[in-house]
Amino acid sequence: MLTPTTAIRIAGLTVRFGEVLAVDDASIDVEPGEFVSIVGPSGCGKTTILNLLTGLVPLESGEISILGKRPVAGNPDIAYMLARDSLLPWRSALGNASYGLEVRGVPREAREAKARQLLARVGLADFEHHWPKQLSHGMRQRAALARTFCLDAPVLLMDEPFGALDAQTKLQLEDLLLELWNAERRTVVFITHDLAEAVALSDRVVVMSARPGRIVEQMPIDLPRPRSVRTLQKSHEFHDIYSDLWEALEAGMKGAPAALQ
Amino acid sequence: MKASWTEIVAHGAFIAVCLALWEWGARTQYLPQTFFGSPIGIAAYLWEGFAVSKKLWHELGYTVAGTLISFLLGSVAAIALGLAFAMFPKLEHAMDPYLAVLNAMPRIALAPLFLLWFGLGIGSKVAVGTSLAFFIVLANTVAGIRGVSQDHIVLSRAMGATRSQIFFKVTLPSAVPVIFSGLRLALIFSMLGVIGAEIIAAEHGLGQVLSYLQSTFNMNGVMGLLLLLACLGMIVTRGMSRLERALLKWQ
Numbered sequence: 001m002l003t004p005t006t007a008i009r010i011a012g013l014t015v016r017f018g019e020v021l022a023v024d025d026a027s028i029d030v031e032p033g034e035f036v037s038i039v040g041p042s043g044c045g046k047t048t049i050l051n052l053l054t055g056l057v058p059l060e061s062g063e064i065s066i067l068g069k070r071p072v073a074g075n076p077d078i079a080y081m082l083a084r085d086s087l088l089p090w091r092s093a094l095g096n097a098s099y100g101l102e103v104r105g106v107p108r109e110a111r112e113a114k115a116r117q118l119l120a121r122v123g124l125a126d127f128e129h130h131w132p133k134q135l136s137h138g139m140r141q142r143a144a145l146a147r148t149f150c151l152d153a154p155v156l157l158m159d160e161p162f163g164a165l166d167a168q169t170k171l172q173l174e175d176l177l178l179e180l181w182n183a184e185r186r187t188v189v190f191i192t193h194d195l196a197e198a199v200a201l202s203d204r205v206v207v208m209s210a211r212p213g214r215i216v217e218q219m220p221i222d223l224p225r226p227r228s229v230r231t232l233q234k235s236h237e238f239h240d241i242y243s244d245l246w247e248a249l250e251a252g253m254k255g256a257p258a259a260l261q
Numbered sequence: 262m263k264a265s266w267t268e269i270v271a272h273g274a275f276i277a278v279c280l281a282l283w284e285w286g287a288r289t290q291y292l293p294q295t296f297f298g299s300p301i302g303i304a305a306y307l308w309e310g311f312a313v314s315k316k317l318w319h320e321l322g323y324t325v326a327g328t329l330i331s332f333l334l335g336s337v338a339a340i341a342l343g344l345a346f347a348m349f350p351k352l353e354h355a356m357d358p359y360l361a362v363l364n365a366m367p368r369i370a371l372a373p374l375f376l377l378w379f380g381l382g383i384g385s386k387v388a389v390g391t392s393l394a395f396f397i398v399l400a401n402t403v404a405g406i407r408g409v410s411q412d413h414i415v416l417s418r419a420m421g422a423t424r425s426q427i428f429f430k431v432t433l434p435s436a437v438p439v440i441f442s443g444l445r446l447a448l449i450f451s452m453l454g455v456i457g458a459e460i461i462a463a464e465h466g467l468g469q470v471l472s473y474l475q476s477t478f479n480m481n482g483v484m485g486l487l488l489l490l491a492c493l494g495m496i497v498t499r500g501m502s503r504l505e506r507a508l509l510k511w512q
Contacts, residue, residue, distance in 0.1 A: 054419045074421025086412035090434045090511045103422040103430070131511040151420070 006065075007032040007155060007187040008053065013062035015048055021212040022048055026062075028206055028215065032154070033185040037198035039245070040208030041253050046191045048213075050159050053189065054080055066155055076104060079153040083160040085140040087132040087147075093119060094128040097146040104151070111150075118146035122176060138169035142176065149180050156181075156188045162197065170194075174201060174229045182226050195245050199238060200229045205245060209252035217248035295478060302481035303488070310485070321489070323465040324455055327383050328497075331390025331451040336398045336444055338391075343402025343440075347432065353403070364396045372458045381464050390454035394447035401443025405436030438509055445501040449494060456490065 008030040015023040023045035030036050038046045051057040052064060055071035064070065067077050079100065087096045098106075098115035106114075119128050122142040124135075132140055141162065148156060161177075162170045174197060181188060192198050198205045199221055207217040221241060223232065232238045264272075280300040286292030287299035294302065310317030346353035372389050379385040413431045422430065459468025467486055474482035 056415060056418055073418050076421060078419070080416060080419035082412055082416060084412055086410065086416050088413060088431065088434070090437075090509075099430075100420045103417065103420045103426055133511065157419075 005031055007034070007067060008189065009063070009065045010049065010053075011063040013049065013052070013059075013064065015045060015052070015060065024212040024214045026208070026213065026215050028218070030187055030189060032187055035181060035188045035190065035201060035203045036206060037190040037192055037202040037204075038206045038208060039192055039195060039198050039249065040213060041210045041249070042193065043211050044208040044252075045211065045213030046208060047159055050157050050189065050191055053157055054078065076151075077153055078155045078157055079148045079151040081144060081148045081156070081158045081161045083163040085132070085137075085144040087140055087143055089132050092129050092131060093124055093135065093143045093146075096132065096143055097128075097150050100147055100151045115146065115150050118150045119143070121149075121180065122146045137165060138173065141165060141169075141173055145173070145177065145180065149184075154186050156186050158188065158190045160191050160193065163192070163194070170197070171229050177201065178227060178229065195242055195249065196233075199223075199241050199245060200227065200232050207245065207248045207252055210254075214252075216252040217245075219245060219248065294480065296480060298480035298482075298484045303485045306479075306481045306485045307489070317467075317470070317489075320465055320467050320470050321493075323383060324452070324459065324467040325493075327386040327390060327455040327459075327466065328448070328452045330383075330387050331455060332394050332444075332448050334387065335391040335394025335451065336447055339395045339398035339443075339447075340402050340440065343399050343406065344433075346403055347406040347428070360396075360399070364400075368392045368454060369457045372461045375458065376462050381462055383465075386455045386458045386463065386466065389458040390451040393450040393454040397447045397450055398440065398443045401439050401446075402436065405439030405443075406432055408439060409435045438505075438512060441501075441505050441509065445498060445505070448497050448501055452494065452497065 006029050008028070010026060010028040013023055013026045014021070026045075026049065028036070028038075028049075038049065040046050048057070052059055053066060053071055055073040055075055059071065066075065069075070069077070087093075088099065091099065094112060094115055097119050098111040101111035101114060102108075116125075116128060119125055122145050124139060124142055124146065127135065127139065127143075132143070135143065141164075144161070148158075162173050165173065178201060190198070190201060195205075202221050205217075205219045205221060206215055207219065208214065209216045219241070223235075223237060223241070283292065283297070284300045287294050287297065287302075307317070346356075368389060371392065372385070375385040375388040379388050409432045413435065414427060417427050417431050455466070456468040456471075459466035460472045463469035467490065471483060471486045474486065
């Protein structure tokens with residue numbers, strides 16, 4: 001079942017909500033250290049797949065393994081990040097950044113040292129004692145990034161983490177994410193509806209069709225690393241991939257699997 | 262929001278003019294003293310009660326003690342039950358209709374019953390005050406716990422938090438502000454319950470004094486006590502707000 005080159009294996013995944021077929025026979029393999037984005041029209045089941053990976057939603061049909069193990073809630077191998085920063089408002093930036101480690105039983109000194117280090121890396125070194133309400137949206141999402149990376153989890157699951165940010169802040173945080181990821185090359189599954197974001201960040205983009213969600217395309221993104229999101233926007237290659245991806249997505253929206261392999 | 266000196270002077274002048282008009286009206290009989298008293302008469306009553314015979318301190322003590330005991334009993338019991346509801350939703354489901362009936366009852370109407378059960382002393386006052394405070398705090402505790410953000414729960418579960426970790430690190434702290442606004446209200450209502458019960462029948466307390474003064478047409482005394490009760494209510498609310506601000510800096 002576990003091959004050494006597979007970090008996450010999703011095979012023959014089918015999800016039904018009552019009568020509605022939400023995801024139809026989806027298979028995705030993610031290599032260790034690979035950054036994979038899943039894009040698709042809303043309601044295509046992207047978030048459902050992520051929730052299955054976290055183990056918060058039980059798997060009914062198909063096969064999922066994460067580092068060779070079945071998904072289970074609280075899996076120490078994964079860190080999870082949402083669109084809303086969901087910082088705990090009664091904890092300081094430091095308390096939030098170290099929250100995951102606290103839950104996992106790391107002693108105070110160790111977890112706070114780690115959290116301080118991460119806050120510094122996301123540019124919040126001077127804000128560790130600030131409450132979330134005192135931080136801007138971008139800063140709050142930086143703190144959430146620090147909380148996510150604070151966990152030593154080899155797999156990161158991100159559900160539209162920058163979906164609620166304005167365009168400039170989004171670019172800054174995408175670059176920050178690339179910088180953090182580049183240093184450690186953890187395995188990332190990244191859900192987004194922003195194709196430019198998917199192309200700029202990922203090694204591979206998985207395109208899903210409208211409900212029932214089927215995988216219509218898995219497009220490798222052969223742009224050199226390390227990347228800078230802002231520089232990429234001036235590159236022709238980036239725009240070519242972006243328009244190919246749009247075509248695949250449009251084909252998927254019509255419901256017919258695209259013949260773009 | 263500190264009031265500026267000019268504001269303080271303006272308010273002082275306004276109040277002084279009103280009191281002077283009132284005093285003038287009382288002396289010229291335009292404002293019958295039998296119904297309205299007079300500012301100097303009110304001041305004299307309060308001075309006598311607090312500084313000379315010191316009798317009002319004693320009565321004030323009964324009312325404040327009754328209020329605080331009611332508040333503590335009611336709040337502690339309500340928070341405990343509210344937390345139990347959060348941990349055992351079936352308990353809440355089972356008790357809900359009974360609590361709804363009890364809560365719908367006008368509590369002050371229970372005062373005569375409590376007087377029979379607990380006597381003329383402080384016990385019956387505490388019973389009325391507690392019954393008011395309890396339901397307010399219970400409703401707010403339950404609402405606070407229900408209002409917990411699902412994002413926080415999902416995130417904590419994904420990180421591997423246990424049920425008790427989620428309860429103590431997420432559910433409880435997120436409920437505290439709502440519980441607190443219930444506590445502030447409960448303190449005022451405890452006082453209301455105690456004074457109401459004292460007015461109905463008591464041996465001591467400001468409510469009992471008020472009722473006596475009213476029946477003997479001592480309007481200076483009635484007005485003086487109303488002023489005193491207003492001040493007491495204000496001190497209580499201000500104190501709770503301060504405590505809330507100090508404890509909930511993150512809000």
